[in-house]
Amino acid sequence: MELREREEQENDVVLLKKKKTKMKLIKERKREERKEKLKEEETEELLQDALDAFGRDIMLMILQNLKAHSVALTLLVSRAWNGVASSDTLWTPKTRIMKEDLCDHVWEFHFNEVVPEYWLNLNPYWKGTSPLMHRYFHEDGSQTADPGDKVWGGHECCYSIVTSVVGEGKIREHYVRINRCWPHMLVSRKKDWGWEMSNILYCYSSVPDGHRVGGTGHLLLCV
Known part of the structure; x- marks a missing residue:
């Protein structure tokens, strides 16, 4: 009788140990599952589309601080991003040229075909006989050309930027003028x-410099 009771007690102890071991394994498995779930949620948050996370208004505020090249890249992300990145709110200020834009770039200059033949003959753009003519804008409001420029002639030039804005920041008129005697x-x-920048007589084009910070040019194909 005593032997039987002892065996039963030993069996109870074994069963209890098994039960504790099973409970421990269950707890450990649940803990691992919680960790995996948290990891998945964190990964989902990291992978979440910024537009979905922040919303249109906040993304517009963020994109307004980017250069034109960077904003143009976001047009390619998705249809939703294209809808935000193509907003007039973003692009209207970026089509308004400022003094720093003029001064930051070298400008190619050429006459249009309507000018007298004498001026076209002096213009490498049409003759293809030498490097294109260049113009340079300076912070003091002056403009210069390369040494030996046959069209330049050594005369003094100054420039001005004129912009008129109507309601909600919409640009009504925007142009650049070289001296007062030339068409804007x-x-x-x-x-x-x-x-x-162009008028009926001549045209200025910024020389591509997409390799530098704030540059423009061939490193990006815009859509």
Whole structure:
């Protein structure tokens, strides 16, 4: 009888140990599952689309602080991103040329075909006989050319930027003028997001410099 009771007690102890071991394994498995779930949630948060996370208004505020090249890249992310990144709120200020834009770039200059043949003959753009003519804008409001420029002639030049804005920041009129005696130039952006300024007589184009910070040019194909 005593032997039987002892065996039963030993069996109870074994069963209790097994039960504790099983409970321990269950707890450990649940703990691992919680860890995995947390890891998955963290990964999902990291992979979450920034537009979904922040919303349109905040993303517009963020994109307003980026250069034109960077904003143009976001057009390619998705249809939703394209809808935000193509907003007039973003691009209207970026099509407005400022003094620093003029001064930051070297400008190619050429006459248009409407000018007298004498001026076209002096222009390498049409003759293809030598490097293109260049113009340089300076912080003091002056403009210069390369030494030996046959069109330049050593005369003094100054420039001014004129912009008129209507309600909600919409630009009504925007142009650059070289001296008072020349027609003003309308400002536009090229496909590579470089600058172009032109009138009926001549045209200025920013020399591609996409390799430098704040540059424009061929390193990006805009859509």
